[in-house]
Amino acid sequence: MVVGPGHGAPAVLASLWLEGSLGHFWPEYSQNMSGLRRLITGFSTPGGFPSHVSAETPGSIHEGGELGYALSVAYGAVMDKPDLVVTCIVGGMWLSFLQSQGMTSHEIQFRWGG
Numbered sequence: 001m002v003v004g005p006g007h008g009a010p011a012v013l014a015s016l017w018l019e020g021s022l023g024h025f026w027p028e029y030s031q032n033m034s035g036l037r038r039l040i041t042g043f044s045t046p047g048g049f050p051s052h053v054s055a056e057t058p059g060s061i062h063e064g065g066e067l068g069y070a071l072s073v074a075y076g077a078v079m080d081k082p083d084l085v086v087t088c089i090v091g092g093m094w095l096s097f098l099q100s101q102g103m104t105s106h107e108i109q110f111r112w113g114g
Contacts, residue, residue, distance in 0.1 A: 073088075
């Protein structure tokens with residue numbers, strides 16, 4: 001999953017918690033009510049995960065800050081491994097730009113999604 005918006009950390013962290021990866025690397029975020037409570041109450045606070053995807057986020061490779069990087073990284077990942085399914089989340093500004101270029105939401109989902 002490639003996330004373009006810098007403040008996309010909640011989506012990434014929630015996915016990691018649901019699949020169990022977060023608790024694997026950070027045992028205090030285990031898949032139980034205590035771990036979920038810690039993740040929610042500690043988000044974007046001192047000692048918790050920041051609002052941006054960062055080096056502390058398991059599996060993160062890059063934190064950009066500009067949405068265009070997400071499309072480039074996702075496209076490169078598919079070029080490198082054509083059988084790889086890549087989900088790329090971009091913000092509303094980029095979706096509006098792609099739609100202004102004549103692409104429908106359906107085309108954006110499948111053309112850029114692998």
